[in-house]
Amino acid sequence: MSRSRLAAGKLVFSRKSRLCAQTHSRVGSEEQLPNATEFIADLARSVGFLSRLPVPDRFFRGHNGTISRAVRAFPVAGLIIAIVPALVLLLLQSGDPLLVSLIALALLTLVTGALHEDGLADTADGLGGGRDKDHALLIMKDSRIGAYGAVALVLSFGLRASALSALFRDDAVTAALAVLAVAAVSRAILVAHWRALPSARENGVAAGAGFPEDGARNIALFSGAAIALVLLVPVLGLPKVLLSLILAALAGFGFTRFVRQKLGGHTGDTIGATQQLSEIAMLATLALAA
Template sequence: MPNATDFIADLARSVAFLSRVPVPDRFFRDHDGSISRVVRAFPLAGLLIALPSALVVYGLAEIGDALVASLLALALMTLITGALHEDGLADAADGLGGGRDGDHALLIMKDSRIGSYGVVALVLSFGLRAASLAALARADATLVAVSLLAAASVSRAMMIWHWSALPSARATGVAASAGAPQDTARNVALASGAFIGLALVASHLGIAAALFTLLLTAGAGSTFTRFVRRKLEGHTGDTIGATQQICEIVMLATLAIIA
């Protein structure tokens, strides 16, 4: 089926865009580099990228300390993604936290040096995610693996929401050059991310808990998007990455609290 073949190609390109996993060259032949349609596969790509870490935290939580298992799982995921989203979170925190206005914030975000806001954001990101995963692991080793996969998928769907809800804040840059998400691709990403998250969480905690978690995560992503709109009047690659981190943190923390 041509549609299935196209989606598989988009999935491979999504994995290449979101991680350092090597992808065969054949998926990029005759491709113009735009990811406007490719983003529809981001939620499924996020699940695949998080799968090794989910297996690690599941296996180690059964035989060892839950916090150590969680930190090792996060370390592996950071290696797989090349800290792509963490880098965006740190830069966005520095710019949005330290910028006097939109232009100053964008200038700070282009600086490769990390500031105090960025350091604090990274510490909180790893700390909150590790603590949440450890709490989930102590409750149920299967639940922590499922939660990590669900959060990886839903948070990457919310990236597309943020990306499509705002214009580009810069004329150049990774997000601007990659192209805006197509409406259909955005809808597929949101629907697939919601389905994956709902199915995985509901299978262990029930439909009510799953819906509550998804709504809270979506609310966090939407709130951050509104804040970025007021501050920058548009998105950047850094704010897109920060959206992923914020949504992943909120979803894992929520699951840890209600599990």
């Protein structure tokens, strides 16, 4: 997750944060959302924040642009975002596994606007090429992609496509359910990363979006795990699903510790990178254990 990209349109977290803030400035005095529960409102804002899917403007009326509480809905938002790619896997189940998997990942990237991939690339460039914290943060602000970022993106798509195609080869339904479950879990883990670290930049995009509440983080983690268990246990069994959840969590935890040592806090980029790393870890575990 990252800052705005001008020419290429590489937008990370700031896209919907700006929309919320602009809407608040126009209608800040209006009443809160009519005819909607708080969670539905948080879910709508989360979908708008994490993707390019259209969200009715009424969900942003009277909202101050922060998502400190709304992050509790990130796993469910991830589930919604992954519906179309999951359907593609089901509809094209007679196709070549690797090709269909790449199509599904391409659609997922299109829906999110390469939100998390952008963060992964910037984080790889910054942490890989930065001499110290300040230099790393400076590199991460550069809109150009470097060698570390390019390699990270190739590995991300390659590993995810390989894992997904392995699941797809065995059973298209399992692959589709895995896409949904992983989308939910990885967005829960990014909330944990966000909450565990202070902001590395006082004026960063993630800082402007607010700081996740403890309760919201706990709900996100619980709901992400619950979604994965409900979707995957019937087709893969409890031990394999638990193993994938543990390794996804370890990937997120290990990366969070690494970022703490290198940067002293999170950025929008590291939040996006957390999502990618946990998604890779969970998909790979499911594929190897299936």
